[in-house]
Amino acid sequence: MTSVPRIGIDAMGGDFGPKPVAEGAALALREWPGRFRLTLVGDEAEIRAHLGVADITVVHAAEKVDMAAKAAAAARRSGTSLGVLTQLHKDGQLDGIFSAGNTGAVVASALLGLGRLEGVSRPALAAFFPNVGQGTVVLDVGANAEVKAAWLVQFAHMGSCFARYLLGHENPRVGLLSIGEEESKGNQLVQEALPLIKAARHLNFIGPVEGRDLFKGTCDVMVTDGFTGNVLLKTAESAASFLGRSVRDEVKKDPLAMVGAFFMKRALAKLRSRIDWQEYGAAPLLGVNGVCFIGHGSSGPRAFRSAIHTLTSFVEQRVNEHIREEIQADHDTAA
Amino acid sequence: MTSVPRIGIDAMGGDFGPKPVAEGAALALREWPGRFRLTLVGDEAEIRAHLGVADITVVHAAEKVDMAAKAAAAARRSGTSLGVLTQLHKDGQLDGIFSAGNTGAVVASALLGLGRLEGVSRPALAAFFPNVGQGTVVLDVGANAEVKAAWLVQFAHMGSCFARYLLGHENPRVGLLSIGEEESKGNQLVQEALPLIKAARHLNFIGPVEGRDLFKGTCDVMVTDGFTGNVLLKTAESAASFLGRSVRDEVKKDPLAMVGAFFMKRALAKLRSRIDWQEYGAAPLLGVNGVCFIGHGSSGPRAFRSAIHTLTSFVEQRVNEHIREEIQADHDTAA
Numbered sequence: 001m002t003s004v005p006r007i008g009i010d011a012m013g014g015d016f017g018p019k020p021v022a023e024g025a026a027l028a029l030r031e032w033p034g035r036f037r038l039t040l041v042g043d044e045a046e047i048r049a050h051l052g053v054a055d056i057t058v059v060h061a062a063e064k065v066d067m068a069a070k071a072a073a074a075a076r077r078s079g080t081s082l083g084v085l086t087q088l089h090k091d092g093q094l095d096g097i098f099s100a101g102n103t104g105a106v107v108a109s110a111l112l113g114l115g116r117l118e119g120v121s122r123p124a125l126a127a128f129f130p131n132v133g134q135g136t137v138v139l140d141v142g143a144n145a146e147v148k149a150a151w152l153v154q155f156a157h158m159g160s161c162f163a164r165y166l167l168g169h170e171n172p173r174v175g176l177l178s179i180g181e182e183e184s185k186g187n188q189l190v191q192e193a194l195p196l197i198k199a200a201r202h203l204n205f206i207g208p209v210e211g212r213d214l215f216k217g218t219c220d221v222m223v224t225d226g227f228t229g230n231v232l233l234k235t236a237e238s239a240a241s242f243l244g245r246s247v248r249d250e251v252k253k254d255p256l257a258m259v260g261a262f263f264m265k266r267a268l269a270k271l272r273s274r275i276d277w278q279e280y281g282a283a284p285l286l287g288v289n290g291v292c293f294i295g296h297g298s299s300g301p302r303a304f305r306s307a308i309h310t311l312t313s314f315v316e317q318r319v320n321e322h323i324r325e326e327i328q329a330d331h332d333t334a335a
Numbered sequence: 336m337t338s339v340p341r342i343g344i345d346a347m348g349g350d351f352g353p354k355p356v357a358e359g360a361a362l363a364l365r366e367w368p369g370r371f372r373l374t375l376v377g378d379e380a381e382i383r384a385h386l387g388v389a390d391i392t393v394v395h396a397a398e399k400v401d402m403a404a405k406a407a408a409a410a411r412r413s414g415t416s417l418g419v420l421t422q423l424h425k426d427g428q429l430d431g432i433f434s435a436g437n438t439g440a441v442v443a444s445a446l447l448g449l450g451r452l453e454g455v456s457r458p459a460l461a462a463f464f465p466n467v468g469q470g471t472v473v474l475d476v477g478a479n480a481e482v483k484a485a486w487l488v489q490f491a492h493m494g495s496c497f498a499r500y501l502l503g504h505e506n507p508r509v510g511l512l513s514i515g516e517e518e519s520k521g522n523q524l525v526q527e528a529l530p531l532i533k534a535a536r537h538l539n540f541i542g543p544v545e546g547r548d549l550f551k552g553t554c555d556v557m558v559t560d561g562f563t564g565n566v567l568l569k570t571a572e573s574a575a576s577f578l579g580r581s582v583r584d585e586v587k588k589d590p591l592a593m594v595g596a597f598f599m600k601r602a603l604a605k606l607r608s609r610i611d612w613q614e615y616g617a618a619p620l621l622g623v624n625g626v627c628f629i630g631h632g633s634s635g636p637r638a639f640r641s642a643i644h645t646l647t648s649f650v651e652q653r654v655n656e657h658i659r660e661e662i663q664a665d666h667d668t669a670a
Contacts, residue, residue: 070519131577142514145522179477179565184405187480187562211569215577227522228563230514234546235567239574242466242550250606257602263595264586271585 004037005315007308008094011042012064012081013101015297018042021100022050024304029055031305036312039094042081059084064101067297071104075112082106086113089290096311098282100295100303107143107285107294114290117320119327122147123287124155124226125294126162127233133217137163138177139286140226141233147225149192152176156203157326158286159221165317166310167220175209175219177228183208189225197223201333202326282307284314286323291315339372340650342643343429346377347399347416348436350632353377356435357385359639364390366640371647374429377416394419399436402632406439410447417441421448424625431646433617435630435638442478442620442629449625452655454662457482458622459490459561460629461497462568468552472498473512474621475561476568482560484527487511491538492661493621494556500652501645502555510544510554512563518543524560532558536668537661617642619649621658626650 009025011018018040025038037057040047044060051058061081065074077083082099086109089097099106107125116123124140137159140147147155156174163172176197178186183194186208197205209219211232224232251257261268282293282303293311295303344360346353353375360373372392375382379395386393396416400409412418417436421444423429434441442460451458459475472494475482482490491509498507511532513521518529521543532540544554546567559567586592596603617628617638628646630638 132580145514145520177566179480179562179569185480187560190562211566211571212573214570215573224566225522227514227525228566231512231546231559231563231567232570234514235549235570236546236574238547238550239571240578243575243578245467246606247603250602251599254599254602254605257599260595260598260600260602263598264589264592265595267585267589267592267595268582270589271581 004035005095005312006037006039006093007311007315008039008041008085008088008097009304009308010081010085010097010099010101011040011047012061013099013106014295014299015067016300018047019050020299020301021304022047022052023301024299025056025308026052027301027305028308032309032312036308038308039088041085041088059088061085065105067102069102069105071102071108074102074105075108082109086110089292090114095315096291096293098293098295098304098307098311100297100299103142103294106292110285110288110290110292114288114292117287117289118324119331120154120158120287120323121151122154123285124151124158125283126159126286127229127283128167129214129236131215131217134169134220135167136214136217136220136222137167138214138222138224138229138232140224140229141283142226142230143285144226146227147189149189149196152189152193152223152225153196153200153203153330154287154327155223156197156200156205156221157330158323159223160203161319161322161326162284162286163220165319165322166313169220171204172220173206173218174203174221174223175206175213177211177222177224177232178208179210181208181210200330202330282310284310289320291320339370340430340647341372341374341428342646342650343374343376343420343423343432344639344643345416345420345432345434345436346375346382347396348434348441349630349634350402351635353382354385355634355636356639357382357387358636359634360391360643361387362636362640363643367644367647371643373643374423376420376423394423396420400440402437404437404440406437406443409437409440410443417444421445424627425449430650431626431628433628433630433639433642433646435632435634438477438629441627445620445623445625445627449623449627452622452624453659454666455489455493455622455658456486457489458620459486459493460618461494461621462564462618463502464549464571466550466552469504469555470502471549471552471555471557472502473549473557473559473564473567475559475564476618477561477565478620479561481562482524484524484531487524487528487558487560488531488535488538488665489622489662490558491532491535491540491556492665493658494558495538496654496657496661497619497621498555500654500657501648504555506539507555508541508553509538509556509558510541510548512546512557512559512567513543514545516543516545528558535665537665617645619645624655626655
């Protein structure tokens with residue numbers, strides 16, 4: 001690693017092409033000048049058309065991965081912006097990479113190209129949720145539809161390191177997602193994972209938690225399989241947009257309420273900036289031997305800006321080293 | 336069944352004792368006079384203390400099930416309000432029963448006392464979610480932490496009948512909860528269930544759906560295991576209360592916004608009545624040989640009122656007969 005993190009972005013990933021990528025890069029450079037170096041990978045002409053600032057490297061890639069492409073096949077194509085980006089990271093020319101493209105393809109590409117961290121059986125996708133507390137990291141939210149109980153222990157270590165070094169939780173409280181606080185509840189996976197997580201000495205395990213704990217801030221890290229986590233992620237996000245839309249619809253029917261909404265604009269904008277996913281807009285794929293974050297397909301400039309910032313911090317804080325050490329320490333204690 | 340549905344309520348279930356039960360009963364009687372007969376079961380003196388109207392039968396039960404009691408043991412105690420209520424239904428003296436008590440105990444009591452409908456392997460708890468469409472029924476939301484693929488087909492039939500006869504969906508669209516619309520995605524259970532649900536001729540199956548489809552109204556019935564469904568239910572509910580609370584907190588910090596909130600009161604009250612769970616406040620345990628609905632522990636008078644109405648409609652519409660017929664028809668087609 002050089003002294004300044006070198007961050008690479010898949011400029012062709014995401015629903016809107018290189019435009020929001022270039023705009024987000026410009027925002028980040030203005031806000032944190034000198035803190036990172038940026039490389040955008042993709043169709044050079046298209047990227048340059050949107051690039052106002054000079055301080056960004058562009059690496060050309062002729063092809064791109066379609067949002068609907070099959071993950072494994074897409075990850076094997078080397079000429080795509082995603083393939084070139086991953087290769088640059090593998091070759092040590094970048095310290096962290098980000099794509100808002102086809103999630104399955106990014107996961108597969110990272111697994112193939114970067115491999116796994118020592119001690120990690122399966123990488124997991126982690127998502128950050130703002131809540132009444134300091135926010136909660138949930139993993140896995142979709143990298144592994146089926147998991148083994150032992151992997152959940154590794155997820156707990158990875159999530160703890162992320163919460164500690166990136167979110168500032170000194171001793172992150174880890175919860176195992178279940179359907180009741182009682183240890184007797186939950187499915188077979190939960191029953192198998194409970195004794196394993198409890199036995200891990202370097203975890204601050206607080207016990208089983210429920211779906212409602214996500215927004216209560218009961219724990220800092222919530223561990224689950226990638227099927228349940230993905231359902232939770234998509235349900236929570238769509239609940240927020242459904243409620244927002246419902247309020248707007250109801251207000252539009254009532255002239256008095258429209259006046260009220262005008263007065264509330266400033267407060268609602270503040271709230272939005274606190275809970276909007278675009279502020280956190282990047283999910284780390286924890287457990288790969290590298291730094292790979294994945295974004296929403298609909299990421300706008302603010303999401304790219306936030307992603308660049310989070311990636312930079314992840315590299316600076318050497319989160320992967322901490323994950324490796326913590327998993328190793330746990331093995332040593334157990335042995 | 337007599338001409339007027341006889342509805343029984345566990346007056347000791349729920350966090351607030353018989354008071355909201357009696358108040359909810361009074362509300363329902365005033366709103367739909369003559370449409371049902373009511374029986375409250377529990378401590379007779381306590382119930383009568385809150386009972387203003389005369390037109391309600393009270394059956395005494397000396398004991399009650401604690402909210403924290405172990406489900407199976409609690410369900411075996413016969414002297415509790417829940418036990419007496421279930422027995423009255425089993426004996427044919429009631430056409431439908433409702434409890435806002437310990438969910439596990441109510442499920443266990445119904446299973447033990449009433450048994451299963453013909454053709455049903457496992458009953459499932461169904462929850463109704465308001466959304467941008469006509470609302471979606473999700474099952475199972477917690478009766479079975481582990482399920483077999485074949486049970487999901489039965490859940491689909493049960494949910495379809497509920498959606499058709501109680502929610503007015505003529506040809507309910509059934510979705511299988513997964514983590515992508517592609518049939519190749521999802522966990523092992525989804526992979527095993529897909530061909531079975533597709534083969535069921537009497538279902539209007541639209542394919543795999545995602546967590547976000549819950550609020551989009553993509554399907555009328557969403558089928559999943561009781562672990563995932565419970566996480567989805569609790570996440571969605573807590574997302575709504577988190578957002579509501581966040582708006583209130585932000586508004587309180589801003590005097591201008593407080594003025595705005597005053598103007599918006601009427602519109603927000605309308606919205607609340609449309610999406611508040613107390614309006615739908617009862618989840619049917621579909622597949623038992625009887626009519627058993629379960630409510631939130633924190634049910635207030637409005638939730639009991641709504642539950643009485645939904646139970647009455649369920650009995651009137653003979654939903655269980657339709658479930659039995661539909662599952663039988665599917666067996667006959669398959670054979």
